[in-house]
Amino acid sequence: MSNGVNDRISRLRSRRSGLDRAAVVTQDAKDFIVNRSRNQEAWESRARDMPYTTFALGAMQEVDPTYTQISLETAERVCNQLEKRLSPSVQFELQGSVPLNVHIRGVSDVDLLVLDTSFFIYDTNGIKSRAGHYTPAAPGRTSVSVLSALRSDVDRALRAAFPAATVDSKSPKAVKIYGASLARPVDVVPSHWYDTAAYQSSGQKHDRAITILDAQKMTTIDNWPFLHIKKITDRCDATYGGLRKSIRLCKNIKAELEAEGTKINLSSFDLASIMYHANTTNLTAGRVYELAILAETQRFLDHLWMNKDEARRLRVPDGSRAIFDAENKFDGLGAVSKAMDDLLRAVAQEQHYPLRLQSKPGLQESRNAVMYSVIQ
Structure with a gap:
């Protein structure tokens, strides 16, 4: 992760707490945000001394209700x-x-x-x-x-x-x-x-x-905003929340890349639409093995990057258009996919001791290493 995992965790906290946009809210709301941001969220303490795992877990979670x-x-x-x-x-x-x-x-x-x-x-x-x-x-x-x-x-x-x-x-x-x-x-x-x-x-x-x-x-x-909501909701329910976690993970990776100066030619709608087509069985595994969601997200993004003709055939959930309706969207796919590769490898090295001895473990090996990792 090019700008340091601790920087990314810091920006993730800022996004989730609202500190990144405190300038566009009322003073009362700003005070609430500042006070609330002092409280640690549950994901921050689930993988102590494993910052890449911490980031991955945090990037999947819903915003404080x-x-x-x-x-x-x-x-x-x-x-x-x-x-x-x-x-x-x-x-x-x-x-x-x-x-x-x-x-x-x-x-x-x-x-x-x-x-x-x-x-x-x-x-x-x-x-x-x-x-x-x-x-x-x-x-x-x-x-x-x-x-x-x-x-x-x-x-x-x-x-x-x-x-x-x-x-x-x-x-x-x-x-x-x-x-x-x-x-x-x-x-x-x-x-x-x-x-x-x-x-x-x-x-x-x-x-x-x-x-x-x-x-x-x-x-x-x-x-078709209501059809989009229904399609995503139905598939998310079928994966016990796995689809929403995958979408949030992609959106947070995009936010990090943009914070580091990389333009991503994929909208949030596009990212949600992409992950809608991911393997539901693998996403469902996230109900028990949460990092399986990272493994499937990385696998599917990499698969589409390597199989662009297949990617071109994918349509948004409401069916109204192709997801990749402009060729420059593949630039965004490539950037998000590579960043997800890097995150997967880093998390796998934290979760599986033998991989720490490798400078760049294979992607399949990394997926296998995190697929059944249990994070309390």
């Missing part, structure tokens, strides 16, 4: 203020890593969807559409026009509700608000519903898509 609850409460507070100031036709939902519980920061941005329910689009091939259940939108009302107006209304409402906070409209897809009395940053995403053919048949929320605006290009993008 108290921090997550504060994030959710802050989003609810913003939601309540917007509800008072926007049209009665708006509806609110959460998307992203916080409701999915794969966030890695104590101070995480929360994605709050604001849906204008007075307008929606639908798949004309769906069963309800063919049966005549839908009425076309009024002339002149388009996704772009409706979402542009909603974005302007959201911007004004946020500034009126939180005059001392910073409202940042530079992002083309969200209006960010942070600071003043807000304990967490919130990304407010103007959107509307898209009734897919699957939703028209099932009536299930996870089959319903949303449409968001790219305000820079003045075009729209269709997303």
Whole structure:
């Protein structure tokens, strides 16, 4: 690990405690973070005198639920203020890593969807559409026009509700608000519903898509955030939490590489999507042998790096696109995979004495060494 494992453990603590983002929260929240950061978390004492193992274990764990609850409460507070100031036709939902519980920061941005329910689009091939259940939108009302107006209304409402906070409209897809009395940053995403053919048949929320605006290009993008959450959650439950731990491990490795100056052309969504396709049996072994999750994460990343045609065929969990839809994403895969190789070898040397005598043990040998290591 290029910048020293102790530096990485320090940054991991900082991310998890929120110290890394203390500048964007209230003074009360900052005081809470500083005081809370003095408490040692359980993972820090599970592998004494084994810093690589300590880092690997810590990188897998969920953020303190108290921090997550504060994030959710802050989003609810913003939601309540917007509800008072926007049209009665708006509806609110959460998307992203916080409701999915794969966030890695104590101070995480929360994605709050604001849906204008007075307008929606639908798949004309769906069963309800063919049966005549839908009425076309009024002339002149388009996704772009409706979402542009909603974005302007959201911007004004946020500034009126939180005059001392910073409202940042530079992002083309969200209006960010942070600071003043807000304990967490919130990304407010103007959107509307898209009734897919699957939703028209099932009536299930996870089959319903949303449409968001790219305000820079003045075009729209269709997303399936609830299907993504359901797919990841179902597979994580089947692995007794192993998938979420693998995703967090990948995201923390990415954060470390970026802190050390390496650009990673993979989003958090991409990393979650990659590990969704990993071997579930190996991830399930993490229920008893937690380091088996590291072994499988390393194995699968290395496998995709060595088999790029197979990687190109993988799709995100909601099926909407290929994961590797741009060739430069393989640069990110290579960097994360190599860093995971290095971490696996270092952990294996800590866990298996004979490997300490080797300067660079083999990857299969290293996986075998950690697969059944028991960490109390």
